[in-house]
Amino acid sequence: MFDVVVVGGGPSGATAAEDLVRSGHKVALLDREGRIKPCGGAIPPRLMQDFFIEDAQLVAKVNTARMISPTGRHVDIPIENGFVGMVDRKDFDPFLRKRAVEAGADYYTGTFVRIERPEGTPVVIFRDKETQEERELPCKLVIGADGAKSRVGLAEVKDADKVPLVFAYHEIIKAPEKTEVYDPVRCDVIYDGAISPDFYGWVFPHGDSASVGMGSELSSVNLKDATAALRKASGLEHCETLRKEGAPIPLKPMDRWDNGKDVLLAGDAAGVVAPSSGEGIYYAMVGGRVAATACAATLASGRVKDLKLARKLFMKEHKMVFRVLASMQNAYYRNDDRRERFVSLCHDVDVQRLTFEAYMNKKLVRANPLAHLKIGIKNMAHLTGLVKANHV
The missing domain is CATH 3.30.9.10 (D-Amino Acid Oxidase, subunit A, domain 2)
Incomplete structure (x- = not known):
C-alpha cells in the first residue's frame, strides 16, 4: 500500500514524488518512458535555486x-x-526521475489504464511496459502528472477535457x-x-x-x-x-485540480503553462511541489478538502503573472500588425527590465511608478495605433 501513486515522471511528477518521499511517505512513481516532450528547454535562475538544479544539467547559458x-x-x-539556463528534456527528465528514485520512490514503467476502488481506496491499474500485462498499485491518493490531455484527469476530474x-x-x-x-x-x-x-x-x-x-x-x-x-x-x-x-x-490553469476524494492533478495536467510565453518547466515543478504539499496535508489530516491546497498555493503566488501574460497574448497575438507593434514595444528599456526581472524571479516586480506609467501609456499607444509599428 502506497501513500501516493504519482502518474507521470516529467518535471512535475518527479518533483512531487521526490518531495513526498523526503517528507516520509511511501510513493510509487509511474512513467511510460520513451516520450520526450517538445520544449524549448529554458529554465530561470529561480528554478535552479528552488529545486537545487546545478549547472551540470545545463546544455547552454543564454x-x-x-x-x-x-x-x-x-x-x-x-x-x-x-x-x-537551457536544458534538453531527453536528459533533464530522466535526471529528475533518478533523483526521486534515489530519494526513495518506487519506480514503475508502463501506461496508466484506470483507477479502481474495490474497497473504497484507489488502485492504479497500469500496463507494464515490459510484459504488457496489467498490474496494480494500491494507494491512498493519486497525483495525475501525465501531461496535457491527462488520462487521469479525463477519467477523474470534472472539466478536464475543456482546457484550451x-x-x-x-x-x-x-x-x-x-x-x-x-x-x-x-x-x-x-x-x-x-x-x-x-x-x-x-x-x-x-x-x-x-x-x-x-x-x-x-x-x-x-x-x-x-x-x-x-x-x-x-x-x-x-x-x-x-x-x-x-x-x-x-494555456489556462483548470478551475479545479482534484476530484474531491483521492485524485489531484499537477503540471500540464492541471493546465499550468504560462500564457503568451508558453513557459512550462518552472510552473510544472512548482505544481508538483504544491501537489506534494496538499497530499501530505491530506494524509495527515484525513480531510479530502486539503487537496484544494495545491491550487490555492499555486494561484496565490502566480495568478497575477498568468493574468497579465494572458492579457498580453490576447492583445498582441491577434494579427501581424499587433505582433509588429509588440516587437516595437519591446524596444523600451523599462519594458525589457521589468519583463526579465519578472521572468528571472517569477514575480511582478515593483519599479519606479513613472516607469510603470510610461509602459502603460506606450502600451496603449501601440494598441490603439497612435504610434507607428516601426517606431522605436
Whole structure:
C-alpha cells in the first residue's frame, strides 16, 4: 500500500514524488518512458535555486533574447545580472526521475489504464511496459502528472477535457557554427503569422544542438510545414535533424485540480503553462511541489478538502503573472500588425527590465511608478495605433 501513486515522471511528477518521499511517505512513481516532450528547454535562475538544479544539467547559458517581428525587424534584449539556463528534456527528465528514485520512490514503467476502488481506496491499474500485462498499485491518493490531455484527469476530474490547448512541434537539429542569424547564447522568438498565426516560433540553443519549433491553437496549421519554413527563414534548413517531437500544451490553469476524494492533478495536467510565453518547466515543478504539499496535508489530516491546497498555493503566488501574460497574448497575438507593434514595444528599456526581472524571479516586480506609467501609456499607444509599428 502506497501513500501516493504519482502518474507521470516529467518535471512535475518527479518533483512531487521526490518531495513526498523526503517528507516520509511511501510513493510509487509511474512513467511510460520513451516520450520526450517538445520544449524549448529554458529554465530561470529561480528554478535552479528552488529545486537545487546545478549547472551540470545545463546544455547552454543564454544571455540575450531576440524578438523578431513579421517584417523581420528585431530587438535584442540583454539578460542583465544573470542568464537563462537551457536544458534538453531527453536528459533533464530522466535526471529528475533518478533523483526521486534515489530519494526513495518506487519506480514503475508502463501506461496508466484506470483507477479502481474495490474497497473504497484507489488502485492504479497500469500496463507494464515490459510484459504488457496489467498490474496494480494500491494507494491512498493519486497525483495525475501525465501531461496535457491527462488520462487521469479525463477519467477523474470534472472539466478536464475543456482546457484550451496549443499544439507545439519542434525539431532538434545539430547546431551550426555561430553566424549572423544563429548565436549559441541567444534565444530567438519569432512573432510572424506565416509561422504561427496565433502564437510564435522559436530557435533556442542547446549547446551542440538547437530546438527549432512553433505552436498554434489552430488545427488548420500544418506544424511541420511551418517549422520547415521557420528553419529556412533562420538559415537552418540544411542542418542535420536529430529528432522530431510534438504534443499539446495547455494555456489556462483548470478551475479545479482534484476530484474531491483521492485524485489531484499537477503540471500540464492541471493546465499550468504560462500564457503568451508558453513557459512550462518552472510552473510544472512548482505544481508538483504544491501537489506534494496538499497530499501530505491530506494524509495527515484525513480531510479530502486539503487537496484544494495545491491550487490555492499555486494561484496565490502566480495568478497575477498568468493574468497579465494572458492579457498580453490576447492583445498582441491577434494579427501581424499587433505582433509588429509588440516587437516595437519591446524596444523600451523599462519594458525589457521589468519583463526579465519578472521572468528571472517569477514575480511582478515593483519599479519606479513613472516607469510603470510610461509602459502603460506606450502600451496603449501601440494598441490603439497612435504610434507607428516601426517606431522605436
